[in-house]
Amino acid sequence: MELRHLRYFRAVAEELHFGRAAERLHIAQPPLSQQIRALEHELGVPLLTRSTRRVELTAAGAAYLDRAVAILDAVDDAADLAQRVAGGSAGRLVIGCVGSATYSLLPALVRALREALPGVDVDVRGEMLAPAQITALLAGEIDLALLRPPVEHPALQVETIRSDRLLVALPEDHPLAAATGVSIADLRGEDFVVHAGHGHSVMNNVVTTLCAGAGFVPRIRHEVEETSTLVTLVAAGLGVAVVPEPTAALGVTGVRYRPLSGDRPAAVDLLAAHATGAHSALVERVLDVLRRVARTQQRPDIG
Missing domain, CATH: 3.40.190.10 (Periplasmic binding protein-like II)
Structure with a gap:
Protein backbone atom coordinates (compact mmCIF):
# COMPACT_ATOMS: atom_id res chain seq x y z
CA MET A 1 0.00 0.00 0.00
CA GLU A 2 1.21 3.49 -0.88
CA LEU A 3 -0.04 6.98 -0.14
CA ARG A 4 -1.36 7.22 -3.69
CA HIS A 5 -3.80 4.39 -2.92
CA LEU A 6 -5.18 6.42 -0.03
CA ARG A 7 -5.45 9.52 -2.22
CA TYR A 8 -7.23 7.51 -4.94
CA PHE A 9 -9.68 6.02 -2.44
CA ARG A 10 -10.34 9.40 -0.84
CA ALA A 11 -11.21 10.96 -4.19
CA VAL A 12 -13.61 8.15 -5.12
CA ALA A 13 -15.17 8.10 -1.64
CA GLU A 14 -15.74 11.86 -1.65
CA GLU A 15 -16.99 12.04 -5.23
CA LEU A 16 -18.89 8.71 -5.15
CA HIS A 17 -18.24 8.61 -8.86
CA PHE A 18 -15.25 7.02 -10.60
CA GLY A 19 -15.36 9.39 -13.57
CA ARG A 20 -15.33 12.57 -11.50
CA ALA A 21 -12.67 11.13 -9.20
CA ALA A 22 -10.48 10.30 -12.20
CA GLU A 23 -10.82 13.86 -13.49
CA ARG A 24 -9.96 15.22 -10.05
CA LEU A 25 -6.86 13.03 -9.93
CA HIS A 26 -5.91 13.69 -13.57
CA ILE A 27 -5.74 9.99 -14.40
CA ALA A 28 -7.78 7.68 -16.60
CA GLN A 29 -10.77 5.88 -15.08
CA PRO A 30 -9.74 2.23 -15.76
CA PRO A 31 -6.41 2.46 -13.89
CA LEU A 32 -8.24 4.17 -11.01
CA SER A 33 -10.74 1.32 -10.77
CA GLN A 34 -7.89 -1.19 -10.84
CA GLN A 35 -6.06 0.60 -7.98
CA ILE A 36 -9.18 0.68 -5.81
CA ARG A 37 -9.79 -3.04 -6.35
CA ALA A 38 -6.14 -3.73 -5.52
CA LEU A 39 -6.56 -1.77 -2.28
CA GLU A 40 -9.68 -3.73 -1.37
CA HIS A 41 -7.90 -6.98 -2.15
CA GLU A 42 -4.98 -6.04 0.09
CA LEU A 43 -7.32 -5.09 2.94
CA GLY A 44 -9.51 -8.12 2.42
CA VAL A 45 -12.75 -6.15 2.70
CA PRO A 46 -14.96 -4.27 0.20
CA LEU A 47 -14.79 -0.51 0.65
CA LEU A 48 -17.31 0.42 -2.03
CA THR A 49 -20.45 -1.03 -3.56
CA ARG A 50 -20.76 -0.38 -7.26
CA SER A 51 -23.63 -0.47 -9.65
CA THR A 52 -24.27 1.00 -13.06
CA ARG A 53 -26.06 3.89 -11.38
CA ARG A 54 -24.16 4.69 -8.22
CA VAL A 55 -21.15 4.15 -5.99
CA GLU A 56 -21.58 3.91 -2.23
CA LEU A 57 -19.32 3.39 0.75
CA THR A 58 -19.64 0.24 2.78
CA ALA A 59 -19.52 0.55 6.57
CA ALA A 60 -15.89 -0.56 6.41
CA GLY A 61 -15.25 1.97 3.66
CA ALA A 62 -16.73 4.83 5.70
CA ALA A 63 -14.55 3.91 8.69
CA TYR A 64 -11.49 3.55 6.45
CA LEU A 65 -12.16 6.95 4.86
CA ASP A 66 -12.04 8.72 8.24
CA ARG A 67 -8.60 7.29 9.00
CA ALA A 68 -7.33 7.77 5.45
CA VAL A 69 -8.30 11.47 5.50
CA ALA A 70 -6.56 11.94 8.86
CA ILE A 71 -3.41 10.24 7.53
CA LEU A 72 -3.32 12.25 4.32
CA ASP A 73 -3.97 15.53 6.14
CA ALA A 74 -1.18 14.71 8.60
CA VAL A 75 1.21 13.97 5.73
CA ASP A 76 0.29 17.25 4.03
CA ASP A 77 0.71 19.14 7.33
CA ALA A 78 4.12 17.54 7.85
CA ALA A 79 5.24 18.59 4.38
CA ASP A 80 3.96 22.13 4.94
CA LEU A 81 5.73 22.34 8.31
CA ALA A 82 9.00 21.07 6.82
CA GLN A 83 8.79 23.70 4.08
CA ARG A 84 8.03 26.49 6.57
CA VAL A 85 10.90 25.41 8.85
CA ALA A 86 13.28 25.30 5.90
CA GLY A 87 12.08 28.76 4.87
CA GLY A 88 12.49 30.19 8.38
CA SER A 89 8.82 30.90 9.08
CA ALA A 90 8.35 28.11 11.64
CA SER A 163 26.21 50.91 20.52
CA ASP A 164 24.93 51.82 24.00
CA ARG A 165 26.40 54.84 25.75
CA LEU A 166 27.52 54.37 29.34
CA LEU A 167 25.76 55.95 32.30
CA VAL A 168 26.63 56.34 35.93
CA ALA A 169 23.93 54.96 38.24
CA LEU A 170 23.80 56.90 41.52
CA PRO A 171 21.62 56.81 44.63
CA GLU A 172 19.06 59.61 44.27
CA ASP A 173 20.48 61.50 47.27
CA HIS A 174 24.09 61.31 46.02
CA PRO A 175 25.85 64.72 45.65
CA LEU A 176 26.50 64.00 41.95
CA ALA A 177 22.87 63.05 41.20
CA ALA A 178 22.07 66.61 40.08
CA ALA A 179 25.11 66.92 37.79
CA THR A 180 24.64 67.11 34.03
CA GLY A 181 27.42 64.58 33.57
CA VAL A 182 29.78 62.53 35.72
CA SER A 183 33.34 61.58 34.82
CA ILE A 184 35.12 58.48 36.01
CA ALA A 185 37.53 60.71 37.90
CA ASP A 186 34.55 62.05 39.88
CA LEU A 187 34.01 58.55 41.22
CA ARG A 188 37.44 58.20 42.81
CA GLY A 189 36.89 57.14 46.39
CA GLU A 190 33.34 55.89 45.79
CA ASP A 191 32.13 52.40 46.60
CA PHE A 192 31.31 50.50 43.39
CA VAL A 193 28.68 47.88 42.68
CA VAL A 194 29.72 45.77 39.68
CA HIS A 195 28.85 42.59 37.88
CA ALA A 196 30.71 39.48 39.00
CA GLY A 197 34.32 39.61 37.87
CA HIS A 198 36.99 36.96 37.45
CA GLY A 199 36.50 36.98 33.68
CA HIS A 200 32.75 36.42 33.90
CA SER A 201 31.53 39.94 33.07
CA VAL A 202 32.37 42.30 30.24
CA MET A 203 31.06 45.27 32.22
CA ASN A 204 33.32 44.41 35.15
CA ASN A 205 36.29 44.71 32.79
CA VAL A 206 34.91 47.94 31.32
CA VAL A 207 34.67 49.55 34.76
CA THR A 208 38.14 48.39 35.75
CA THR A 209 39.64 49.72 32.51
CA LEU A 210 37.89 53.09 32.78
CA CYS A 211 39.07 53.58 36.34
CA ALA A 212 42.63 52.57 35.44
CA GLY A 213 42.58 55.19 32.69
CA ALA A 214 41.63 57.78 35.31
CA GLY A 215 44.52 56.70 37.53
CA PHE A 216 42.79 54.68 40.26
CA VAL A 217 41.55 51.22 41.16
CA PRO A 218 37.79 51.05 41.86
CA ARG A 219 36.80 50.21 45.40
CA ILE A 220 34.45 47.35 44.70
CA ARG A 221 32.10 46.64 47.61
CA HIS A 222 29.57 44.37 45.94
CA GLU A 223 29.72 41.98 43.00
CA VAL A 224 26.43 40.65 41.63
CA GLU A 225 25.27 38.33 38.86
CA GLU A 226 22.13 40.19 37.73
CA THR A 227 21.66 43.75 36.52
CA SER A 228 18.42 44.12 38.48
CA THR A 229 20.28 43.30 41.69
CA LEU A 230 23.05 45.75 40.81
CA VAL A 231 20.61 48.63 40.35
CA THR A 232 18.70 47.69 43.51
CA LEU A 233 21.92 47.90 45.55
CA VAL A 234 22.63 51.34 44.07
CA ALA A 235 19.12 52.45 45.03
CA ALA A 236 19.82 51.22 48.56
CA GLY A 237 22.83 53.56 48.75
CA LEU A 238 25.43 50.78 48.82
CA GLY A 239 27.51 52.19 45.97
CA VAL A 240 27.59 53.60 42.45
CA ALA A 241 27.73 51.72 39.16
CA VAL A 242 28.65 52.22 35.52
CA VAL A 243 26.01 50.65 33.29
CA PRO A 244 24.90 50.58 29.63
CA GLU A 245 22.13 53.06 28.94
CA PRO A 246 19.34 50.45 28.45
CA THR A 247 19.67 49.61 32.15
CA ALA A 248 17.63 52.76 32.82
CA ALA A 249 14.61 50.89 31.40
CA LEU A 250 14.43 49.00 34.70
CA GLY A 251 12.93 52.09 36.33
CA VAL A 252 14.04 51.21 39.86
CA THR A 253 12.97 53.87 42.36
CA GLY A 254 15.79 55.65 44.16
CA VAL A 255 18.31 55.67 41.30
CA ARG A 256 19.48 58.57 39.16
CA TYR A 257 21.32 58.02 35.88
CA ARG A 258 23.83 60.53 34.57
CA PRO A 259 25.84 60.39 31.31
CA LEU A 260 29.43 59.32 31.72
CA SER A 261 31.38 62.34 30.52
CA GLY A 262 34.90 62.47 29.16
CA ASP A 263 37.03 63.46 26.20
CA ARG A 264 34.99 61.16 23.99
CA PRO A 265 31.61 59.49 24.50
CA ALA A 266 31.93 56.26 26.43
CA ALA A 267 29.91 53.39 24.98
Missing part, protein backbone atom coordinates in the same frame (compact mmCIF):
# COMPACT_ATOMS: atom_id res chain seq x y z
CA GLY A 91 10.39 26.33 14.28
CA ARG A 92 11.86 27.05 17.69
CA LEU A 93 14.54 29.58 18.61
CA VAL A 94 16.25 30.14 21.96
CA ILE A 95 17.71 33.61 22.59
CA GLY A 96 20.20 34.45 25.32
CA CYS A 97 20.58 38.05 26.47
CA VAL A 98 22.80 40.15 28.74
CA GLY A 99 21.13 41.92 31.63
CA SER A 100 20.85 45.46 30.30
CA ALA A 101 19.33 44.37 26.98
CA THR A 102 17.00 41.96 28.80
CA TYR A 103 14.98 44.90 30.08
CA SER A 104 15.02 47.08 26.99
CA LEU A 105 15.64 45.35 23.67
CA LEU A 106 14.35 41.87 24.49
CA PRO A 107 10.67 42.72 25.21
CA ALA A 108 10.39 44.74 21.99
CA LEU A 109 12.16 41.99 20.04
CA VAL A 110 9.83 39.26 21.30
CA ARG A 111 6.76 41.33 20.43
CA ALA A 112 8.12 42.02 16.95
CA LEU A 113 8.95 38.34 16.41
CA ARG A 114 5.45 37.31 17.47
CA GLU A 115 4.04 39.65 14.85
CA ALA A 116 6.51 38.93 12.04
CA LEU A 117 6.98 35.19 12.64
CA PRO A 118 3.87 33.85 14.41
CA GLY A 119 4.85 30.27 13.57
CA VAL A 120 8.11 30.50 15.51
CA ASP A 121 8.26 29.42 19.15
CA VAL A 122 10.65 31.87 20.83
CA ASP A 123 12.26 31.02 24.18
CA VAL A 124 14.33 33.68 25.97
CA ARG A 125 16.99 33.41 28.65
CA GLY A 126 17.72 36.79 30.15
CA GLU A 127 20.45 37.96 32.51
CA MET A 128 23.10 35.72 30.92
CA LEU A 129 26.69 36.92 31.17
CA ALA A 130 28.68 36.86 27.93
CA PRO A 131 30.89 33.82 28.75
CA ALA A 132 27.81 31.78 29.68
CA GLN A 133 26.16 32.71 26.39
CA ILE A 134 29.22 31.71 24.37
CA THR A 135 29.32 28.34 26.13
CA ALA A 136 25.60 27.86 25.52
CA LEU A 137 25.96 28.74 21.82
CA LEU A 138 28.77 26.25 21.33
CA ALA A 139 26.78 23.56 23.16
CA GLY A 140 23.68 24.21 21.06
CA GLU A 141 21.65 25.26 24.12
CA ILE A 142 20.79 28.66 22.64
CA ASP A 143 20.54 29.70 18.99
CA LEU A 144 21.19 33.43 19.22
CA ALA A 145 23.16 35.44 21.78
CA LEU A 146 22.83 39.14 22.58
CA LEU A 147 25.99 40.06 24.42
CA ARG A 148 28.85 42.50 24.88
CA PRO A 149 32.26 42.28 23.20
CA PRO A 150 34.77 40.86 22.89
CA VAL A 151 33.53 37.68 21.22
CA GLU A 152 36.40 35.92 19.53
CA HIS A 153 35.73 32.33 18.56
CA PRO A 154 36.16 30.77 15.09
CA ALA A 155 32.91 28.82 15.45
CA LEU A 156 30.82 31.95 16.07
CA GLN A 157 29.55 34.55 13.63
CA VAL A 158 29.12 38.01 15.16
CA GLU A 159 27.67 41.37 14.13
CA THR A 160 27.22 44.66 15.96
CA ILE A 161 23.57 45.47 16.60
CA ARG A 162 23.97 48.86 18.24
CA VAL A 268 29.79 49.62 24.76
CA ASP A 269 28.55 47.65 21.77
CA LEU A 270 25.75 45.12 21.78
CA LEU A 271 26.49 42.13 19.57
CA ALA A 272 24.41 39.34 18.08
CA ALA A 273 26.20 36.02 17.78
CA HIS A 274 25.27 32.57 16.52
CA ALA A 275 27.12 29.39 15.73
CA THR A 276 28.44 29.55 12.17
CA GLY A 277 27.50 25.98 11.37
CA ALA A 278 23.99 26.48 12.77
CA HIS A 279 23.13 29.44 10.55
CA SER A 280 19.69 28.92 9.07
CA ALA A 281 16.86 30.75 7.35
CA LEU A 282 15.17 31.10 10.74
CA VAL A 283 18.22 32.72 12.34
CA GLU A 284 18.54 35.12 9.41
CA ARG A 285 14.86 36.10 9.64
CA VAL A 286 15.20 36.73 13.37
CA LEU A 287 18.31 38.81 12.76
CA ASP A 288 16.38 40.93 10.24
CA VAL A 289 13.72 41.63 12.88
CA LEU A 290 16.40 42.29 15.51
CA ARG A 291 18.15 44.85 13.29
CA ARG A 292 14.87 46.65 12.66
CA VAL A 293 13.93 46.73 16.35
CA ALA A 294 17.39 47.98 17.33
CA ARG A 295 17.17 50.80 14.76
CA THR A 296 13.75 51.99 15.79
CA GLN A 297 13.92 51.55 19.55
CA GLN A 298 14.08 54.84 21.42
CA ARG A 299 16.54 55.48 24.18
CA PRO A 300 15.08 55.15 27.69
CA ASP A 301 14.64 58.29 29.73
CA ILE A 302 17.35 58.95 32.26
CA GLY A 303 16.81 60.85 35.42
Whole structure:
Protein backbone atom coordinates (compact mmCIF):
# COMPACT_ATOMS: atom_id res chain seq x y z
CA MET A 1 0.00 0.00 0.00
CA GLU A 2 1.21 3.49 -0.88
CA LEU A 3 -0.04 6.98 -0.14
CA ARG A 4 -1.36 7.22 -3.69
CA HIS A 5 -3.80 4.39 -2.92
CA LEU A 6 -5.18 6.42 -0.03
CA ARG A 7 -5.45 9.52 -2.22
CA TYR A 8 -7.23 7.51 -4.94
CA PHE A 9 -9.68 6.02 -2.44
CA ARG A 10 -10.34 9.40 -0.84
CA ALA A 11 -11.21 10.96 -4.19
CA VAL A 12 -13.61 8.15 -5.12
CA ALA A 13 -15.17 8.10 -1.64
CA GLU A 14 -15.74 11.86 -1.65
CA GLU A 15 -16.99 12.04 -5.23
CA LEU A 16 -18.89 8.71 -5.15
CA HIS A 17 -18.24 8.61 -8.86
CA PHE A 18 -15.25 7.02 -10.60
CA GLY A 19 -15.36 9.39 -13.57
CA ARG A 20 -15.33 12.57 -11.50
CA ALA A 21 -12.67 11.13 -9.20
CA ALA A 22 -10.48 10.30 -12.20
CA GLU A 23 -10.82 13.86 -13.49
CA ARG A 24 -9.96 15.22 -10.05
CA LEU A 25 -6.86 13.03 -9.93
CA HIS A 26 -5.91 13.69 -13.57
CA ILE A 27 -5.74 9.99 -14.40
CA ALA A 28 -7.78 7.68 -16.60
CA GLN A 29 -10.77 5.88 -15.08
CA PRO A 30 -9.74 2.23 -15.76
CA PRO A 31 -6.41 2.46 -13.89
CA LEU A 32 -8.24 4.17 -11.01
CA SER A 33 -10.74 1.32 -10.77
CA GLN A 34 -7.89 -1.19 -10.84
CA GLN A 35 -6.06 0.60 -7.98
CA ILE A 36 -9.18 0.68 -5.81
CA ARG A 37 -9.79 -3.04 -6.35
CA ALA A 38 -6.14 -3.73 -5.52
CA LEU A 39 -6.56 -1.77 -2.28
CA GLU A 40 -9.68 -3.73 -1.37
CA HIS A 41 -7.90 -6.98 -2.15
CA GLU A 42 -4.98 -6.04 0.09
CA LEU A 43 -7.32 -5.09 2.94
CA GLY A 44 -9.51 -8.12 2.42
CA VAL A 45 -12.75 -6.15 2.70
CA PRO A 46 -14.96 -4.27 0.20
CA LEU A 47 -14.79 -0.51 0.65
CA LEU A 48 -17.31 0.42 -2.03
CA THR A 49 -20.45 -1.03 -3.56
CA ARG A 50 -20.76 -0.38 -7.26
CA SER A 51 -23.63 -0.47 -9.65
CA THR A 52 -24.27 1.00 -13.06
CA ARG A 53 -26.06 3.89 -11.38
CA ARG A 54 -24.16 4.69 -8.22
CA VAL A 55 -21.15 4.15 -5.99
CA GLU A 56 -21.58 3.91 -2.23
CA LEU A 57 -19.32 3.39 0.75
CA THR A 58 -19.64 0.24 2.78
CA ALA A 59 -19.52 0.55 6.57
CA ALA A 60 -15.89 -0.56 6.41
CA GLY A 61 -15.25 1.97 3.66
CA ALA A 62 -16.73 4.83 5.70
CA ALA A 63 -14.55 3.91 8.69
CA TYR A 64 -11.49 3.55 6.45
CA LEU A 65 -12.16 6.95 4.86
CA ASP A 66 -12.04 8.72 8.24
CA ARG A 67 -8.60 7.29 9.00
CA ALA A 68 -7.33 7.77 5.45
CA VAL A 69 -8.30 11.47 5.50
CA ALA A 70 -6.56 11.94 8.86
CA ILE A 71 -3.41 10.24 7.53
CA LEU A 72 -3.32 12.25 4.32
CA ASP A 73 -3.97 15.53 6.14
CA ALA A 74 -1.18 14.71 8.60
CA VAL A 75 1.21 13.97 5.73
CA ASP A 76 0.29 17.25 4.03
CA ASP A 77 0.71 19.14 7.33
CA ALA A 78 4.12 17.54 7.85
CA ALA A 79 5.24 18.59 4.38
CA ASP A 80 3.96 22.13 4.94
CA LEU A 81 5.73 22.34 8.31
CA ALA A 82 9.00 21.07 6.82
CA GLN A 83 8.79 23.70 4.08
CA ARG A 84 8.03 26.49 6.57
CA VAL A 85 10.90 25.41 8.85
CA ALA A 86 13.28 25.30 5.90
CA GLY A 87 12.08 28.76 4.87
CA GLY A 88 12.49 30.19 8.38
CA SER A 89 8.82 30.90 9.08
CA ALA A 90 8.35 28.11 11.64
CA GLY A 91 10.39 26.33 14.28
CA ARG A 92 11.86 27.05 17.69
CA LEU A 93 14.54 29.58 18.61
CA VAL A 94 16.25 30.14 21.96
CA ILE A 95 17.71 33.61 22.59
CA GLY A 96 20.20 34.45 25.32
CA CYS A 97 20.58 38.05 26.47
CA VAL A 98 22.80 40.15 28.74
CA GLY A 99 21.13 41.92 31.63
CA SER A 100 20.85 45.46 30.30
CA ALA A 101 19.33 44.37 26.98
CA THR A 102 17.00 41.96 28.80
CA TYR A 103 14.98 44.90 30.08
CA SER A 104 15.02 47.08 26.99
CA LEU A 105 15.64 45.35 23.67
CA LEU A 106 14.35 41.87 24.49
CA PRO A 107 10.67 42.72 25.21
CA ALA A 108 10.39 44.74 21.99
CA LEU A 109 12.16 41.99 20.04
CA VAL A 110 9.83 39.26 21.30
CA ARG A 111 6.76 41.33 20.43
CA ALA A 112 8.12 42.02 16.95
CA LEU A 113 8.95 38.34 16.41
CA ARG A 114 5.45 37.31 17.47
CA GLU A 115 4.04 39.65 14.85
CA ALA A 116 6.51 38.93 12.04
CA LEU A 117 6.98 35.19 12.64
CA PRO A 118 3.87 33.85 14.41
CA GLY A 119 4.85 30.27 13.57
CA VAL A 120 8.11 30.50 15.51
CA ASP A 121 8.26 29.42 19.15
CA VAL A 122 10.65 31.87 20.83
CA ASP A 123 12.26 31.02 24.18
CA VAL A 124 14.33 33.68 25.97
CA ARG A 125 16.99 33.41 28.65
CA GLY A 126 17.72 36.79 30.15
CA GLU A 127 20.45 37.96 32.51
CA MET A 128 23.10 35.72 30.92
CA LEU A 129 26.69 36.92 31.17
CA ALA A 130 28.68 36.86 27.93
CA PRO A 131 30.89 33.82 28.75
CA ALA A 132 27.81 31.78 29.68
CA GLN A 133 26.16 32.71 26.39
CA ILE A 134 29.22 31.71 24.37
CA THR A 135 29.32 28.34 26.13
CA ALA A 136 25.60 27.86 25.52
CA LEU A 137 25.96 28.74 21.82
CA LEU A 138 28.77 26.25 21.33
CA ALA A 139 26.78 23.56 23.16
CA GLY A 140 23.68 24.21 21.06
CA GLU A 141 21.65 25.26 24.12
CA ILE A 142 20.79 28.66 22.64
CA ASP A 143 20.54 29.70 18.99
CA LEU A 144 21.19 33.43 19.22
CA ALA A 145 23.16 35.44 21.78
CA LEU A 146 22.83 39.14 22.58
CA LEU A 147 25.99 40.06 24.42
CA ARG A 148 28.85 42.50 24.88
CA PRO A 149 32.26 42.28 23.20
CA PRO A 150 34.77 40.86 22.89
CA VAL A 151 33.53 37.68 21.22
CA GLU A 152 36.40 35.92 19.53
CA HIS A 153 35.73 32.33 18.56
CA PRO A 154 36.16 30.77 15.09
CA ALA A 155 32.91 28.82 15.45
CA LEU A 156 30.82 31.95 16.07
CA GLN A 157 29.55 34.55 13.63
CA VAL A 158 29.12 38.01 15.16
CA GLU A 159 27.67 41.37 14.13
CA THR A 160 27.22 44.66 15.96
CA ILE A 161 23.57 45.47 16.60
CA ARG A 162 23.97 48.86 18.24
CA SER A 163 26.21 50.91 20.52
CA ASP A 164 24.93 51.82 24.00
CA ARG A 165 26.40 54.84 25.75
CA LEU A 166 27.52 54.37 29.34
CA LEU A 167 25.76 55.95 32.30
CA VAL A 168 26.63 56.34 35.93
CA ALA A 169 23.93 54.96 38.24
CA LEU A 170 23.80 56.90 41.52
CA PRO A 171 21.62 56.81 44.63
CA GLU A 172 19.06 59.61 44.27
CA ASP A 173 20.48 61.50 47.27
CA HIS A 174 24.09 61.31 46.02
CA PRO A 175 25.85 64.72 45.65
CA LEU A 176 26.50 64.00 41.95
CA ALA A 177 22.87 63.05 41.20
CA ALA A 178 22.07 66.61 40.08
CA ALA A 179 25.11 66.92 37.79
CA THR A 180 24.64 67.11 34.03
CA GLY A 181 27.42 64.58 33.57
CA VAL A 182 29.78 62.53 35.72
CA SER A 183 33.34 61.58 34.82
CA ILE A 184 35.12 58.48 36.01
CA ALA A 185 37.53 60.71 37.90
CA ASP A 186 34.55 62.05 39.88
CA LEU A 187 34.01 58.55 41.22
CA ARG A 188 37.44 58.20 42.81
CA GLY A 189 36.89 57.14 46.39
CA GLU A 190 33.34 55.89 45.79
CA ASP A 191 32.13 52.40 46.60
CA PHE A 192 31.31 50.50 43.39
CA VAL A 193 28.68 47.88 42.68
CA VAL A 194 29.72 45.77 39.68
CA HIS A 195 28.85 42.59 37.88
CA ALA A 196 30.71 39.48 39.00
CA GLY A 197 34.32 39.61 37.87
CA HIS A 198 36.99 36.96 37.45
CA GLY A 199 36.50 36.98 33.68
CA HIS A 200 32.75 36.42 33.90
CA SER A 201 31.53 39.94 33.07
CA VAL A 202 32.37 42.30 30.24
CA MET A 203 31.06 45.27 32.22
CA ASN A 204 33.32 44.41 35.15
CA ASN A 205 36.29 44.71 32.79
CA VAL A 206 34.91 47.94 31.32
CA VAL A 207 34.67 49.55 34.76
CA THR A 208 38.14 48.39 35.75
CA THR A 209 39.64 49.72 32.51
CA LEU A 210 37.89 53.09 32.78
CA CYS A 211 39.07 53.58 36.34
CA ALA A 212 42.63 52.57 35.44
CA GLY A 213 42.58 55.19 32.69
CA ALA A 214 41.63 57.78 35.31
CA GLY A 215 44.52 56.70 37.53
CA PHE A 216 42.79 54.68 40.26
CA VAL A 217 41.55 51.22 41.16
CA PRO A 218 37.79 51.05 41.86
CA ARG A 219 36.80 50.21 45.40
CA ILE A 220 34.45 47.35 44.70
CA ARG A 221 32.10 46.64 47.61
CA HIS A 222 29.57 44.37 45.94
CA GLU A 223 29.72 41.98 43.00
CA VAL A 224 26.43 40.65 41.63
CA GLU A 225 25.27 38.33 38.86
CA GLU A 226 22.13 40.19 37.73
CA THR A 227 21.66 43.75 36.52
CA SER A 228 18.42 44.12 38.48
CA THR A 229 20.28 43.30 41.69
CA LEU A 230 23.05 45.75 40.81
CA VAL A 231 20.61 48.63 40.35
CA THR A 232 18.70 47.69 43.51
CA LEU A 233 21.92 47.90 45.55
CA VAL A 234 22.63 51.34 44.07
CA ALA A 235 19.12 52.45 45.03
CA ALA A 236 19.82 51.22 48.56
CA GLY A 237 22.83 53.56 48.75
CA LEU A 238 25.43 50.78 48.82
CA GLY A 239 27.51 52.19 45.97
CA VAL A 240 27.59 53.60 42.45
CA ALA A 241 27.73 51.72 39.16
CA VAL A 242 28.65 52.22 35.52
CA VAL A 243 26.01 50.65 33.29
CA PRO A 244 24.90 50.58 29.63
CA GLU A 245 22.13 53.06 28.94
CA PRO A 246 19.34 50.45 28.45
CA THR A 247 19.67 49.61 32.15
CA ALA A 248 17.63 52.76 32.82
CA ALA A 249 14.61 50.89 31.40
CA LEU A 250 14.43 49.00 34.70
CA GLY A 251 12.93 52.09 36.33
CA VAL A 252 14.04 51.21 39.86
CA THR A 253 12.97 53.87 42.36
CA GLY A 254 15.79 55.65 44.16
CA VAL A 255 18.31 55.67 41.30
CA ARG A 256 19.48 58.57 39.16
CA TYR A 257 21.32 58.02 35.88
CA ARG A 258 23.83 60.53 34.57
CA PRO A 259 25.84 60.39 31.31
CA LEU A 260 29.43 59.32 31.72
CA SER A 261 31.38 62.34 30.52
CA GLY A 262 34.90 62.47 29.16
CA ASP A 263 37.03 63.46 26.20
CA ARG A 264 34.99 61.16 23.99
CA PRO A 265 31.61 59.49 24.50
CA ALA A 266 31.93 56.26 26.43
CA ALA A 267 29.91 53.39 24.98
CA VAL A 268 29.79 49.62 24.76
CA ASP A 269 28.55 47.65 21.77
CA LEU A 270 25.75 45.12 21.78
CA LEU A 271 26.49 42.13 19.57
CA ALA A 272 24.41 39.34 18.08
CA ALA A 273 26.20 36.02 17.78
CA HIS A 274 25.27 32.57 16.52
CA ALA A 275 27.12 29.39 15.73
CA THR A 276 28.44 29.55 12.17
CA GLY A 277 27.50 25.98 11.37
CA ALA A 278 23.99 26.48 12.77
CA HIS A 279 23.13 29.44 10.55
CA SER A 280 19.69 28.92 9.07
CA ALA A 281 16.86 30.75 7.35
CA LEU A 282 15.17 31.10 10.74
CA VAL A 283 18.22 32.72 12.34
CA GLU A 284 18.54 35.12 9.41
CA ARG A 285 14.86 36.10 9.64
CA VAL A 286 15.20 36.73 13.37
CA LEU A 287 18.31 38.81 12.76
CA ASP A 288 16.38 40.93 10.24
CA VAL A 289 13.72 41.63 12.88
CA LEU A 290 16.40 42.29 15.51
CA ARG A 291 18.15 44.85 13.29
CA ARG A 292 14.87 46.65 12.66
CA VAL A 293 13.93 46.73 16.35
CA ALA A 294 17.39 47.98 17.33
CA ARG A 295 17.17 50.80 14.76
CA THR A 296 13.75 51.99 15.79
CA GLN A 297 13.92 51.55 19.55
CA GLN A 298 14.08 54.84 21.42
CA ARG A 299 16.54 55.48 24.18
CA PRO A 300 15.08 55.15 27.69
CA ASP A 301 14.64 58.29 29.73
CA ILE A 302 17.35 58.95 32.26
CA GLY A 303 16.81 60.85 35.42
